[in-house]
Amino acid sequence: MIGEIDIAGIFISPLLLCLLVAFFARLLVSRLLDAMGFYRIVWQRPLFDLALFFLLVWLAFACLRITTT
Helix, strand or coil: CCCCCCCCCCCCCHHHHHHHHHHHHHHHHHHHHHHCCHHHCCCHHHHHHHHHHHHHHHHHHHHHHHHHH
16 A cells, blocks of 8 residues: 655645646647647547546556555
8 A cells, every 4th residue: 555645744645746747748748749640630639638647646556555665
């Protein structure tokens, strides 16, 4: 189990940290995909972006679990 993360005496939930990391990573990945023209072949862009966000949350949480064990 992952406990809280202590940043300058403030305890932060690991899930909140993963959500923030995934949000900014999704912004970056979306801009890259848009610049490459990938979104022309995506049928539902909002649905694709939501799925991308959840994948990035999972990836951030998995990386956090690896670094704490």
